[in-house]
Amino acid sequence: MNAQFKRGIIELCVLSILVEEDNYGYEIISKLSQHIDVSENTIYPILRRLTSEDYFKTYLQESNEGAPRKYYSMTEKGFIYYLTLREEWDEFIGGVYHIINQGGKKNEEIFRRFKARINEKKHE
Template identity: 55%
Template structure:
């Protein structure tokens, strides 16, 4: 997938994933990777920035597999931002698809 496409939609995918349920970092990497190929080096800085922007709150939960895990929980601001990104994405997607269809019809 084109890196610029991925960069543009990554925040929306992360926000939606955490809206569904609180997640810890590696779990989120696995979830997002089902949609776009990402690694921890991409997700963790994004999570830090979005937490600083108050879209997520974090808390620690004990783990049976090692040290406690930091979980991310979406805030009300995060939900509003996610909804805004979805509207923007849908509008952008619709415009691009319409443009491509018009171009295709023009070639026929």
């Protein structure tokens, strides 16, 4: 995926995961990685920052597979922040879809319209 597309939206994705249930860092990365190419170097700084801004709180939970895991839990402040970002995203993506879909939603349709426009210019 294009790095420019990912910039800024990863935070909303992390919030979207934690609005549903508490998760530990590796679990968050695994869920994101199913759909977006991300790394620990991207996610852990976001988790630290959002925790320091009181959007998340953390707690340790024993694990059957080794050391206790640090879980992230969304706070009420985090939920309000999530709703704000989600609203901004929905408004932004709605505008983007409106612009890029003007020629149609299918690449073949867009190509056909573009080719017709180019042919018209050649005959002018």
